[in-house]
Amino acid sequence: MTEATKRSATISVDGKTVDLPIYDGTVGPSVIDVRKLYAETGHFTYDPGFTSTASCDSIITYIDGDKGELLYRGYPIDQLADDSHYLEVCYLLLYGELPSAAQLEDFEFRVTNHTMLHEQMTNFYRGFRRDAHPMAIMCGVVGALSAFYHDSTDITDLEQREIASVRMVAKMPTIAAWAYKYSIGQPFVYPRNDLDYAANFMHMCFSTPCEKYEVDPIMARAMDRIMTLHADHEQNASTSTVRLAGSSNANPFACIAAGVACLWGPAHGGANEACLAMLKEIGTVDRIPEFIERAKDKDDPFRLMGFGHRVYKNYDPRAKVMQETAKEVLELVGVTNSPILQVAQELERISLEDQYFIDRKLYPNVDFYSGIVLSAMGFPTSMFTAIFAMSRTVGWIAQWKEMVEDPQQRIGRPRQLYSGAGSRDYIDLNKR
Numbered sequence: 001m002t003e004a005t006k007r008s009a010t011i012s013v014d015g016k017t018v019d020l021p022i023y024d025g026t027v028g029p030s031v032i033d034v035r036k037l038y039a040e041t042g043h044f045t046y047d048p049g050f051t052s053t054a055s056c057d058s059i060i061t062y063i064d065g066d067k068g069e070l071l072y073r074g075y076p077i078d079q080l081a082d083d084s085h086y087l088e089v090c091y092l093l094l095y096g097e098l099p100s101a102a103q104l105e106d107f108e109f110r111v112t113n114h115t116m117l118h119e120q121m122t123n124f125y126r127g128f129r130r131d132a133h134p135m136a137i138m139c140g141v142v143g144a145l146s147a148f149y150h151d152s153t154d155i156t157d158l159e160q161r162e163i164a165s166v167r168m169v170a171k172m173p174t175i176a177a178w179a180y181k182y183s184i185g186q187p188f189v190y191p192r193n194d195l196d197y198a199a200n201f202m203h204m205c206f207s208t209p210c211e212k213y214e215v216d217p218i219m220a221r222a223m224d225r226i227m228t229l230h231a232d233h234e235q236n237a238s239t240s241t242v243r244l245a246g247s248s249n250a251n252p253f254a255c256i257a258a259g260v261a262c263l264w265g266p267a268h269g270g271a272n273e274a275c276l277a278m279l280k281e282i283g284t285v286d287r288i289p290e291f292i293e294r295a296k297d298k299d300d301p302f303r304l305m306g307f308g309h310r311v312y313k314n315y316d317p318r319a320k321v322m323q324e325t326a327k328e329v330l331e332l333v334g335v336t337n338s339p340i341l342q343v344a345q346e347l348e349r350i351s352l353e354d355q356y357f358i359d360r361k362l363y364p365n366v367d368f369y370s371g372i373v374l375s376a377m378g379f380p381t382s383m384f385t386a387i388f389a390m391s392r393t394v395g396w397i398a399q400w401k402e403m404v405e406d407p408q409q410r411i412g413r414p415r416q417l418y419s420g421a422g423s424r425d426y427i428d429l430n431k432r
């Protein structure tokens with residue numbers, strides 16, 4: 001835990017003064033430790049949505065929302081996206097440092113040799129309707145892992161935590177790919193140990209038993225980069241869900257399943273699917289003003305999907321890399337003047353000049369361009385969030401491990417401001 005500074009915050013409540021210690025991080029906002037506030041004042045803090053609340057002391061990922069900066073263990077996301085690759089980023093997030101060649105080789109070997117699922121797990125897929133959303137399948141199958149891998153569910157055992165971490169990173173591409181295959185009625189394709197992580201995922205999605213399928217290396221590189229961009233993101237809603245589930249000492253597979261469920265929401269990881277649907281609904285550049293006005297209309301629930309962010313009040317650095325990747329993949333598939341990309345780029349241009357968006361510091365986020373890239377790769381929109389969940393699993397696991405190993409960790413149990421009825425006596429039915 002970061003040591004308290006000599007500074008403190010003084011709060012006076014009903015004539016009682018309390019000094020609350022302040023802690024400084026390496027970078028970013030300092031924190032006021034309010035843990036003794038209730039005991040000393042009988043008052044809770046009140047922060048729905050946690051806009052001003054730090055839930056933990058973490059050394060994994062840092063976001064500077066004003067600068068539009070994202071660091072994984074101190075390394076800028078754009079450098080990692082350009083110079084690293086996803087499994088190396090997984091190692092960095094899980095263990096805190098870039099691996100040596102030997103460490104990386106060992107980690108890749110361990111992940112590669114855990115990519116298969118217990119064969120009986122295929123039965124879970126067959127219990128779903130064919131048109132089940134892949135995220136519904138992911139929620140179910142990820143949670144079911146704890147029914148098959150009992151030897152890595154004891155969170156007090158370091159070795160089991162390690163095995164569970166590697167299993168989650170290794171098996172999510174298989175789970176996601178098989179959710180896709182099941183939805184299109186094609187046979188499951190097993191992982192191949194001769195392919196790298198991203199190429200293996202794409203091979204499991206797009207190959208069939210009928211003919212040899214070669215993954216385009218540029219496409220695989222783009223997929224790998226997308227995974228890196230989504231790997232972790234501080235204490236976002238799904239990561240906080242994983243931490244809260246983990247604080248009850250639930251097994252890691254159950255915690256990750258909780259994260260998958262939370263990510264599904266269109267305000268969070270489901271925004272990439274919703275964004276592409278929105279861009280298709282807009283259809284042409286001339287309809288953009290109509291949608292901009294709807295996004296600004298408080299009486300209209302419509303929001304520009306892929307825009308805005310709780311933390312970024314500047315451009316999401318991932319969105320910039322994603323936009324470049326979109327152009328690269330569209331060129332690869334021979335789409336030069338993609339109407340969808342034109343609508344997205346014009347929508348971005350107009351929004352960034354509109355006072356409503358400027359005043360609220362609303363910029364494109366990671367989900368704004370990701371759907372365009374994934375669609376160009378051949379994925380249906382229903383798979384976009386499943387790919388986000390697959391990519392984010394390493395971040396969830398790294399944060400979960402940090403929480404489990406934090407000596408200050410206690411079960412998460414927020415309180416409330418109660419505005420309901422005071423105590424009152426029961427009224428018999430015949431007297432109501």
Ligand code: SDX
Nearest residue numbers: 233236267268269271295303304305306307308309310360
């Ligand atoms: C992700 O947290 C993370 O790190 C998440 C994530 C990750 O990697 O884990 O980055 C991934 O979830 C990205 C966000 C994807 N979601 C979307 O793109 C959905 C559309 N965006 C919004 O729903 C919204 O911007 C949120 C949910 C992302 C953020 O919501 P906040 O921080 O609670 O902001 P808010 O709702 O309080 O909005 C502040 C103002 C409001 O207007 P006023 O009431 O002040 O007049 O901005 C407006 C909002 O109406 N606003 C938007 C808008 N987003 C915010 N108006 C139009 N379109 C939008 N997209």
